[in-house]
Amino acid sequence: LLRAYRAAAHYGDEDADEELGVKLASSAAFHSLVTFTLEEADAIFYGLLGKTRADHPDEARQFKPHQQTRWRKVEPLVKSFLGNTLHLLGQLTDADMSRFLLSRLNVAVPFFATFERLTRKTLKATLALFGSGEPALRVQSILLIRNMAAVLPPPTLEKAAKGVYRQFAANAKFVNQESIEHVQFMTTCVSEIYGLDQNQSYALAFTYVRQLASLLRGALTNTTKEAFRSVYCWQYVNCLECWVKVLQSHAADENAALRPLVYPVAQVALGAARLLPSARYAPLRLRLIRALNGLSRSTGHFVPVAPLLLELLGFSELNKAPVSTKARPPDFGLVLRVAKQELRSPAVQELIVEGSLAALCDHLNQWAYSPGFPELAHVPSRDLKRFCKQTQVQRFRKMARSVVDAAERNSDWISRKRDNADFAPKD
Numbered sequence: 001l002l003r004a005y006r007a008a009a010h011y012g013d014e015d016a017d018e019e020l021g022v023k024l025a026s027s028a029a030f031h032s033l034v035t036f037t038l039e040e041a042d043a044i045f046y047g048l049l050g051k052t053r054a055d056h057p058d059e060a061r062q063f064k065p066h067q068q069t070r071w072r073k074v075e076p077l078v079k080s081f082l083g084n085t086l087h088l089l090g091q092l093t094d095a096d097m098s099r100f101l102l103s104r105l106n107v108a109v110p111f112f113a114t115f116e117r118l119t120r121k122t123l124k125a126t127l128a129l130f131g132s133g134e135p136a137l138r139v140q141s142i143l144l145i146r147n148m149a150a151v152l153p154p155p156t157l158e159k160a161a162k163g164v165y166r167q168f169a170a171n172a173k174f175v176n177q178e179s180i181e182h183v184q185f186m187t188t189c190v191s192e193i194y195g196l197d198q199n200q201s202y203a204l205a206f207t208y209v210r211q212l213a214s215l216l217r218g219a220l221t222n223t224t225k226e227a228f229r230s231v232y233c234w235q236y237v238n239c240l241e242c243w244v245k246v247l248q249s250h251a252a253d254e255n256a257a258l259r260p261l262v263y264p265v266a267q268v269a270l271g272a273a274r275l276l277p278s279a280r281y282a283p284l285r286l287r288l289i290r291a292l293n294g295l296s297r298s299t300g301h302f303v304p305v306a307p308l309l310l311e312l313l314g315f316s317e318l319n320k321a322p323v324s325t326k327a328r329p330p331d332f333g334l335v336l337r338v339a340k341q342e343l344r345s346p347a348v349q350e351l352i353v354e355g356s357l358a359a360l361c362d363h364l365n366q367w368a369y370s371p372g373f374p375e376l377a378h379v380p381s382r383d384l385k386r387f388c389k390q391t392q393v394q395r396f397r398k399m400a401r402s403v404v405d406a407a408e409r410n411s412d413w414i415s416r417k418r419d420n421a422d423f424a425p426k427d
Contacts, residue, residue, distance in 0.1 A: 002080050005037040009084035009091070034088070034097075038104040041081050045111060048074045053107075061151045066114045078111045082118050089125055095134050102126065102140040109147045119152055123159055130189070131167035135182070142189045150196055157197055161204050164193045165242075172238035175334060187242045195250040198257035205261055209243055212236065213268050219275055231272055232284060232336060240269055244291045248298040259299070266292060266303050273308050279315040279343055279352065284336040286312075286355045293362045305363050306376075309356045310383040313400075318353065319390045322346035346393075353396045357403055364407060371418055371425070374411040381407050 008030050046053045049068045065071055065078070085105060092098045105122070112119045123145065130141035142164070149160035168186040175183060194201040215236065219227040230236065243265050251259040273288040289305045296303040312318075322344055329347035330338055332355065342348045360380060367373055384400045391397055 001037060002077060002084075004033055006080065006084045008033050008037075009088040011091075035100075037081070038085070038101060042104070042108045042111070045074060045078055045081075045108075048077070061110070061147075063110045064113065065111050075114070079115060079118070082108070082111065082115060082122070086118065086122050086125065089122075095137050098129070099137055099140045102129075102137075102144050106140075106144045106147050109144070109151050112148065112152055119148065119156060120159070123148060123156065123163065127160075127163040127167055130164065130186075131171055135185075138182075138185065142192070146192060146196070149193060154200075157193075157200055158204065161193050161201055165190055165204075165208060168242060169235060169239055172242075173233075173235045175234050175238070177334065180334065183238055187238070187245050190242050191246045191249045194246050194258070198250060202257050202261070205243065205246065205258060208239070209261060209264055209268065212240055212243075213264065216268055216271050216275070220271070228276065231275055232281065234336065236272070237284060237287065237336065240265070240272065240288070241291050244269065244295050248294055252298050252300075262295065262299050262301050266295060266301065269295075270303070270305075270308070274311075277311060279312065279317040280337045280340060282312055282352045282355070283330075283332040283338065286332065286352075286359060287336075289359045290362075293359060293366070296363075297366055302367070306360060306380050309360045309363075310380060312352065312356050313387050314383065317343040318349055318396075319392070320344065321392045322349050349393070350395075353391075353393075353399065357399055361403060361406075364410075368410055369414075371414065371421075373414045374418075377407040377411050381411075 011030060043053045045065070049065060049070050051063070051068070065074070068074075082105075085101065089098065089101055089105075092101065112122065126141050126144050126148075130138055130145060145160050145164060149157040164186075168183075168190050171179075171186055172183055194205060215230050219231045243261070247258060247262055247265060250256055251262055253259070269288050269292050273285045273292075285308060289308055292303045292305050295301070296305075323346075325345050327342075327345065329345060329351060330342065332351055338348055364373075364377060364380065367376055370376070381404050384404045388397045388400050388404075391400070
């Protein structure tokens with residue numbers, strides 16, 4: 001069976017049929033042979049080892065083929081199957097067949113344990129499909145990558161974590177209506193892989209966060225267009241949001257190994273948001289602030305985003321009367337900056353003001369029950385009152401006033417509770 005399977009895997013290779021002494025009669029024979037072997041090979045190997053195929057994924061992960069007494073006899077067969085399957089993966093052009101092959105490799109992952117070279121080559125090929133394949137193929141690819149990282153011995157997890165993040169970064173350079181779901185999916189995949197073993201993932205995550213910090217430091221010290229563009233670009237923003245997502249998912253626990261990265265990631269995001277204090281970059285700033293609010297909510301860390309939002313509302317462009325235009329406003333989810341002439345557009349001004357006030361409300365709401373809320377809300381309330389006087393748009397004035405009223409009511413309530421408390425800040 002495996003000799004015929006090898007012939008199928010090398011079908012079309014020069015002199016393959018003569019070398020193996022097997023000739024496939026038709027494409028139907030090829031399909032039947034490949035499908036049967038992929039479906040049944042792992043069960044056959046389990047049987048040769050005197051075991052039954054595990055139905056539950058956790059049981060499959062605990063299975064160690066190389067520790068079985070019959071492994072010496074079965075090992076060459078397993079190696080032949082895995083090697084030929086990997087070769088076949090590189091030859092296939094049909095997406096459905098590739099997905100099926102990856103799904104069958106997934107159940108055979110425990111058999112990779114003693115084949116370091118095959119593991120490395122399979123991981124490399126699967127990472128390439130993860131980065132460039134069609135949606136369903138990417139899903140099957142990440143399932144295989146995750147299983148290999150979870151089951152196989154070091155350094156498989158490290159290589160998988162590096163590879164998944166690099167594929168993500170390579171695909172995060174541009175965002176449009178077609179690619180945004182792909183970027184979001186890959187972000188989730190990075191978070192999943194880095195959560196498998198936080199102790200191993202920490203060093204890698206720290207290295208990549210430090211790279212982002214170095215780019216930001218370069219933009220702060222070397223004020224050239226190239227330096228700014230290295231930070232104010234989709235790749236940088238997406239990578240930063242990716243690490244926020246990782247920490248939201250895995251750093252909520254006080255003892256989480258990744259939790260020490262919360263502070264540096266927040267500092268980098270705050271620095272990037274204020275790098276260019278211009279209303280034109282309002283979409284980028286609001287995007288990073290929403291990410292920071294999510295990080296704060298998940299981890300319980302206080303992140304001072306209010307000054308960034310109040311500065312945004314204080315830009316002179318928002319105090320000028322809007323000028324009607326027939327042009328469609330940009331989608332703030334797909335742009336990092338707006339054109340100078342668009343800042344006078346009523347729709348763009350509304351997006352900025354509404355986005356800023358919504359993010360500020362989200363920030364204040366997180367600390368609504370904190371004893372320090374009156375002090376936290378004082379400056380935002382003061383600056384929003386100033387904004388109410390300066391803006392020429394009645395709707396903006398009404399929105400800001402409602403935020404001030406809510407903050408002041410909550411401050412009064414917290415103050416009354418504080419006055420009646422039987423403890424002090426020093427307790």
